Amino acid sequence: MRLRSRRRRPTVRVTQHGDPGDDDLLFVLGWGNKPGHRSVEWLLDRLTYEGYHVHAVELPTNGWEFERQYVSPVRAYAVDRDIDLVLSHSTGGLVAAHLDLAVRNVFLSPWWGTAVSGVATVLLPLLRRLPTTKPVVPSGISREDLGELKLAAELADAPANASPAFLRMVHGAQESLPPFRPDDVVFVSLSDRVVDVRAIGDRTPASNLVPYDGGHEFFASEGRERTLSTVLDALDGADASSLRSDGADESDSVDGTERPQPTD
Numbered sequence: 001m002r003l004r005s006r007r008r009r010p011t012v013r014v015t016q017h018g019d020p021g022d023d024d025l026l027f028v029l030g031w032g033n034k035p036g037h038r039s040v041e042w043l044l045d046r047l048t049y050e051g052y053h054v055h056a057v058e059l060p061t062n063g064w065e066f067e068r069q070y071v072s073p074v075r076a077y078a079v080d081r082d083i084d085l086v087l088s089h090s091t092g093g094l095v096a097a098h099l100d101l102a103v104r105n106v107f108l109s110p111w112w113g114t115a116v117s118g119v120a121t122v123l124l125p126l127l128r129r130l131p132t133t134k135p136v137v138p139s140g141i142s143r144e145d146l147g148e149l150k151l152a153a154e155l156a157d158a159p160a161n162a163s164p165a166f167l168r169m170v171h172g173a174q175e176s177l178p179p180f181r182p183d184d185v186v187f188v189s190l191s192d193r194v195v196d197v198r199a200i201g202d203r204t205p206a207s208n209l210v211p212y213d214g215g216h217e218f219f220a221s222e223g224r225e226r227t228l229s230t231v232l233d234a235l236d237g238a239d240a241s242s243l244r245s246d247g248a249d250e251s252d253s254v255d256g257t258e259r260p261q262p263t264d
Contacts, residue, residue, distance in 0.1 A: 009069070010060030010061075010062060010063040010069045010070075011060060012057060012058070012059060012060065012069075012070070012073040012074060012077075013057075013058040014055055014056065014057050014058070014077055015035050015055075015056050015058070016053065016054070016055055016056075017035070017044045017047075017048050017053070017054040017056060018047070018048030018052055018053045018054055019048070019053055020053055021053070022048075022051050022052055022053040023051060023052055023053065023085070024052075024053050024055065024081060024082070024083050024084070024085070025047065025052040025053065025054050025055065025083075025085050025086075025087060025235070026055045026057065026074075026077075026078050026083045026085070026086045026087070027044075027047070027054050027055065027056050027057065027086075027087045027088070027089075027092075028057045028059070028074060028086065028087070028088040028089070028092030028093070028095050028096050029056060029057060029058055029059060029089060029092050030059075030089040030090030030091050030092050030093075030109075030111075030217070031059065031061055031090060031091040031111070031158070031159075032061055032157075032158025032159055033058070033089065033090075033092075033158070033217075034058055034157065035056045035058065037151075037154040037157065038151055038154065039147070039149060039150060039151070039154060039217060039219050039220035040056075040219065042219060042224075043219040043228070044056060046228055047087075050232055052235075055077070055081065055083065057074055057077070057092065057095075059091055059092060059095065061158075061159045061162075061166075062133060062135055062159070062162070062163050062165075062166050063166060063169060064133055064163075064165040064166060064168075064169050065169065066098070066169045066170075066172065066173045067098075070095050071095055071098045071099060074095055074096075074099060075099050075100070075101065078099065078101060078103075079101075083101070083103065084103045084104075085103060085104055085106075085235060086099070086101065086103055086104070086105045086106070087105075087106050087108070087231075087235065088105065088106075088107055088108065088110065089107075089108040089109060089110075089217070090108070090109055090110065090111045090194070090195065090216065090217075091111050091170070092110075093107040093108065093109070093110025093111060093112070094110060094111045094112060094170065094173050094174065094177075096110075097110065097112070097177055097178065098173060098176075098177070098178065100178065104183050104184065104185075104237070105181065105184040105185075106184070106185050106187070106231060106234045106235055107184065107185070107186045107187065108187050108218060108231070109187065109188060109189065109192055109194070109195055109200075109216050109217070109218070110186065110195065110200060111170070111174075111194075111195045112174055112177060112195070112196070112199045112200055112203055113174055113195060113196030113198065113199020113200070113202075114167075114170070114171070114174070114195070114196055115192070115193055115194060115195055115196045115197070116196075124167070127164050127167065128164055128167045128168040128171055129164065129168070130164035131164070131165075132163060132164055132165065133163045133164075133165040133166070134163055135159060135160075135161035135162055135163045135166075136161055136163065136164070137161055137162050137163070137164060137167060138160065138161055139159065139160060139161060139162055141155075141194055141216075142155075143155055144215070145193045145194050145215055145216055146194070146215050146216050146217045146220050147214055147215035147216070147217045147218070147219070147220030147221035147222075147224075148215070148220070148221060148222050149220045149221065149222065149224070150215075150217065150220040154220075174199070177203060180203055180204060180205065180208070182205075182208070184208060185208055185210060185234040185239070185240045185243070186200060186204045186208055186209050186210065186240075187210050187211075187212055187218065187227070187230075187231065187234075188200050188201075188204075188209060188210070188211055188212070189211065189212055189213065189214050189215065189216065189218070189221075190211055191213075191214075191215070192215070192216050193216070194216040195216065207239075207240060207241055208240045209240060210230060210234070210240050210243045210244055211244075212226075212227040212230070213226075213227075214227065218231075230243050
């Protein structure tokens, strides 16, 4: 008799960083991001330095049941630890939007829509319908899309392909996003080529949007020091309108350092 193989069930992994006595911050990472990646590690180090006890959530990269395999485990973890502040990136932003927690969310380039163009607009809906969990659809994500400081080793450590089941699951989660919470803040790069910037804009009131210069991963972009300062302000409770007005002036360089001023 031929035995039917069982699919390996995806698992959410959480690591803790910083002093347990500090304020708890749930950080839901993006697709393929790991706490050991240098760019992610840079952000974790800065968050812990600023006084956060960070709970970094590493999501499965090939799930097929969004509520059961993604949302429910993360929600249960947050509730058990009385988390009252959530930071999320990309796929993590899609999960965080569905958690239904009465907390403030700071979203970084959330995956609320998929950026497609050309023939992909026709092919992607067809590929999503394929009945398989095998990762056969190329992600098409490059280092340049993520950020100038993204290491090749980090990109190689992330999945190169996604499964039709995963893409179908994500599309369903994007189509069923709950109402936007008025206290949340969304950071977005208008040059992002990984997620659909228009989908972010359609969901988010203009008063809650904060644009930044860089790729899909601000923490792997050259201007990350400047963006981080604004993200920290958002985590501290500042509203998006004040964050936009607090931007650096024209004398500042892209990496947040001050340019020499002209002399008379």
